[in-house]
Amino acid sequence: MSAAPGTSTGADPIIVLDGVSKFFAGRGRGEASVARGVRAVDDVSLRIARGEVFGVVGYSGAGKSTLVRLINALERADAGTIDVDGRRVTELGERGLRDLRADIGMVFQQFNLFGARTVARNVEYPLRLAGWSRDRRRARVAELLEFVGLSDKARSYPAQLSGGQKQRVGIARALATSPHILLADEATSALDPETTRDVLDLLRRVNRELGVTIVVITHEMSVVQYVCHKVAVMEDGKVVEHGDVYQIFADPQTQATCRFIQTALKDRPAPDVVARLRERHPGRLVVVTLPDTGRGFDVTAFTTGLDARAAVVYGGVTEVGDRPFGSLTLELTGPQTEDAVTRLRDAAPVVDLGTAADPLDDARWVESIARKEGA
Ligand SMILES: Nc1ncnc2c1ncn2[C@@H]1O[C@H](COP(=O)(O)OP(=O)(O)OP(=O)(O)O)[C@@H](O)[C@H]1O
Ligand SMILES: [Mg+2]
Structure with missing residues (x-):
């Protein structure tokens, strides 16, 4: 794959995590269950700049999904503070949370589309929730489908689409209310390499043309290489290394990072x-x-x-x-x-x-x- 975008990113942070931890207790009761519990996110501090594509890479169970779910408050932190676009997420009430989530789009590995609704209806869904009028919804859906290149699929159902097309619908839906932030949790993990590239190209357009800050969760370093400006490497709930993508590739500091880089780069002989x-x-x-x-x-x-x-x-x-x-x-x-x-x-x-x-x-x-x- 070729170059990641060179969009200039301001120092202005849009997401700030400070000493954030999330603990899940075990299923049982009493002290034994605590012993079996997991610190899914362990004392993580990160700053994500406005306009940046920020990667979070790590093996299964590293805590990546929990981290993004903390950002849009689908999970509540047990320790630390999270600020998103000037709002202290860790202190928001119900009303504030609803506003926050309207400003954060999310796409998933399994697309999470409504199978019984057409493409247009899927994309329209968040606009209905937000109380948009019928005419505005119709215009906005047309605009979004055009942006993701699926104008001709408006009346199709998800089952009639390829994986890449489904993810395009997922992205259009996530962008419906013009959020400033997009969280993509393994958005390309169910796709073949060619389709992965198409979807990553679309994410790059979302970043460059719409100015959306994107957090890309992935276990593939090639995805980071292609699309991210900055990256954090997670292991056992901790961020073991983070920084500029080129710098991390050129001079990895930990074994975990090293292993990830070797999966993306084929130039070094094993x-x-x-x-x-x-x-x-x-x-x-x-x-x-x-x-x-x-x-x-x-x-x-x-x-x-x-x-x-x-x-x-x-x-x-x-x-x-x-x-x-x-x-x-x-x-x-x-x-x-x-x-x-x-x-x-x-x-x-x-x-x-x-x-x-x-x-x-x-x-x-x-x-x-x-x-x-x-x-
Ligand atoms: N709701 C939950 N209840 C209990 N434990 C959880 C819960 N959600 C996550 N965990 C645990 O927290 C840890 C981190 O999980 P998480 O899903 O964040 O990892 P991940 O890096 O996204 O993994 P994957 O790449 O497999 O998606 C794991 O040990 C997981 O079992
Ligand atoms: Mg996950």
Whole structure:
């Protein structure tokens, strides 16, 4: 997939979580149940800027859905404060909650459409709840279906639509009352890669053209790579790392983040790939992380004038947040290989895998991050 949007995001926060925790007691009674209870969200502090696409990534059970449900107050926090667009969510009464939720759209993995209602009726539903007149509703539904590219499906029923089309209806419905915030909880997890991309492109338009702040919950780092400006990585209820998407990809600080990034990036050879590469390429293998020079990366510069040859044997360059990102694995051969490695090291981060006859530890890249985590 290609670049994430480069929309400039203000520092003006629209969602602020401060020391937020949510605890679910176990099903039983008494102290034992508390022991079995879970801290679904554990002391989380986050600031999401207005106009940003903010990703929350983590494995199943990490607390992602609970976190977004706290933002629109479908769950109430046990500790901490949540502010949304100037409102202190953690102190709102019923009336305030209704206004809050009208300003926050939500889309789900399973679409949650009404099967017995047409597409138009589904999209119209929140407008009915909000008391819009029939004429205004009709005009707004037409506008929304046009925006998501489903004008011709107004009279269809959800069962007659593909997964991607259903999610478009879900997005149109979520946007009906022009919310400033859209929460997307695994919105593309039920879709194939191609359809995922279409839906993510639509979310990018929602962000850019409508200025909606979007919180994207996902377990796929490729979704974060494609659509998010910022990301928070959750594990066991905690945010273990958060920040600029490019920065997180380029310099992950925790093992959890590292594992997620490896699922999105195919450029680094896994140990089994290295073993196969060594059979074909007995020379010195080095993995070079490409620096963002703005001019591309001149691989010939490292052997020019030397009795050495560099061949690209693995890797890839992609984009994260509109910036080039990736690594190349080179096989270096010839008497002056060592000099070429020295030049490379001066220009970019290098992992030296050694030669087939004298290999260095394949897992060093992962290990170097493990060390960082311990530091
Ligand atoms: N209503 C609830 N009652 C009890 N426990 C809950 C409840 N909702 C969530 N949990 C627990 O809280 C933890 C976090 O759940 P949550 O659904 O937020 O995770 P998630 O990251 O969204 O996972 P997934 O990727 O599977 O959707 C889990 O251990 C879950 O079992
Ligand atoms: Mg979830």
